[in-house]
Amino acid sequence: MDKPKGVAFLLSQLGAYGAQRFAERLRPLDIEPRHVGLLRMISVSEGASQQELGERMGVVPSRMVSFVDDLEDRGLVERGRNPKDRRAYALHLTEKGTKMLRQAMLVSVEHNEEICAPLSQDERDVLAQLLDRLAGAHNLIPGVHPGYRHLR
Numbered sequence: 001m002d003k004p005k006g007v008a009f010l011l012s013q014l015g016a017y018g019a020q021r022f023a024e025r026l027r028p029l030d031i032e033p034r035h036v037g038l039l040r041m042i043s044v045s046e047g048a049s050q051q052e053l054g055e056r057m058g059v060v061p062s063r064m065v066s067f068v069d070d071l072e073d074r075g076l077v078e079r080g081r082n083p084k085d086r087r088a089y090a091l092h093l094t095e096k097g098t099k100m101l102r103q104a105m106l107v108s109v110e111h112n113e114e115i116c117a118p119l120s121q122d123e124r125d126v127l128a129q130l131l132d133r134l135a136g137a138h139n140l141i142p143g144v145h146p147g148y149r150h151l152r
Helices: 007-029 033-044 050-057 061-073 095-116 121-137 146-150
Strands: 077-082 085-093
Touching: 007 033, 007 095, 033 050, 033 061, 033 077, 033 085, 033 095, 050 061, 050 085, 061 077, 085 095
Parallel strands: none
Antiparallel strands: 077 085
């Protein structure tokens, strides 16, 4: 039987494998990839509201509330009053959240190295450019996994 050669299939196959491996690598930290994504978003948008981040990530408000509740229960995020809008909460990483994000980003770098090990640096650069172009052509939000839309 011939191997499937479709680019879409190969992207899906590698994406599923990569997501599974990343989740496995994060397990010792007791967090999931979805946690890492939100921690990263909060770190680059310190003080943003749940609503702002939810809109940026494509997460409906009710799911965003429970998602932030989970991180707050873990001591990784804190809600504070938003000085611009008293009805909204501003999100900030706690010291524990900052440390967790640093650890997760180290795992992410190791994960990227494992996935890309068969490629030279030049090949990695070309592949990243091509994938970035494809993502842009399909209006994917840079740096945001589309799976956030389906969070429970």
